Amino acid sequence: MSEPTADAATEAFVAHRNLLFTVAYEMLGLAADAEDVLQETWLRWVGVDRATVREERAYLVRIVTRLSLDRLRAVGRRKESYVGPWLPEPLLTAPDVAEDVELADSVSMAMLLVLETLTPTERAVFVLREVFDVEYDEIAEAVGKSQAAVRQIAHRARAHVAARRPRGTASPAETRAALLAFQRAVETGELQDLLDILAPDVVALSDGGGVKHALLRPVVGADNVARLLAAGWWRRDAERSVEPVQINGGPGLLVRIDGEVDGVLAMRLENGYVTGAYHVRNPEKLSRVDRETAVSR
Incomplete structure (x- = not known):
């Protein structure tokens, strides 16, 4: 009975892997740390009783968010002793990424630097709501806050980013x-x-x-x-x-x-x-x- 469950868990994880990596990367700005978060997410996911999971995408995003928040705080301590300016880890992306304007903007070096100016919780809320359109109740579960608090955090983070993000586009x-x-x-x-x-x-x-x-x-x-x-x-x-x-x-x-x-x-x-x-x-x-x-x- 365990083999079909393991196969189903693997299939669900693989189906959402690129999304999960992008969530972790946008929160951390480091691909290596994002991959570590995915590995930890997988280990937790295979131990979950999937009968209790209402929606796989939301559940997996919740795990990734919590793990990314923990790691983001550790990364922040590392940055305090970093020599010179800290820049996100660059990714070589496929040409079709540029065609999705919102996705390209969200993973751009400029946007990731703007996200660096948010607190860890603000960053998580902004990424989940503005980039991935996660519902407020799901975000609240992921960051351990009430829905009312999440809405306030989202409003504050949105205003903060709007004042600093690129304002124009290039053909x-x-x-x-x-x-x-x-x-x-x-x-x-x-x-x-x-x-x-x-x-x-x-x-x-x-x-x-x-x-x-x-x-x-x-x-x-x-x-x-x-x-x-x-x-x-x-x-x-x-x-x-x-x-x-x-x-x-x-x-x-x-x-x-x-x-x-x-x-x-x-x-x-x-x-x-x-x-x-x-x-x-x-x-x-x-x-x-x-x-x-x-x-x-």
């Missing part, structure tokens, strides 16, 4: 132009191409994790960021290649040195201009850029 043509300019600047040091597409208040951040050379503070302003990128401050004497890729549902460049992945440069676009440039070189955060990661809502 496919504008995205291609921005990506081309970035690639040309990295490969040739061409400055004017960058100045043409950088917003006046553009911000560049880089994450080396104390292991690789990276900026210890944000660089602000089109002139400063253009000169920084055109100079290729991360270069060294080596064989270097630059490949346009989709990172977290948006445009990015994958940089290889001597054939090995050296870093990822992701962009935030608003109204045709680059407003954010995120350069990740920390080797511990580059394991998901050599193969596509499936995300879903």
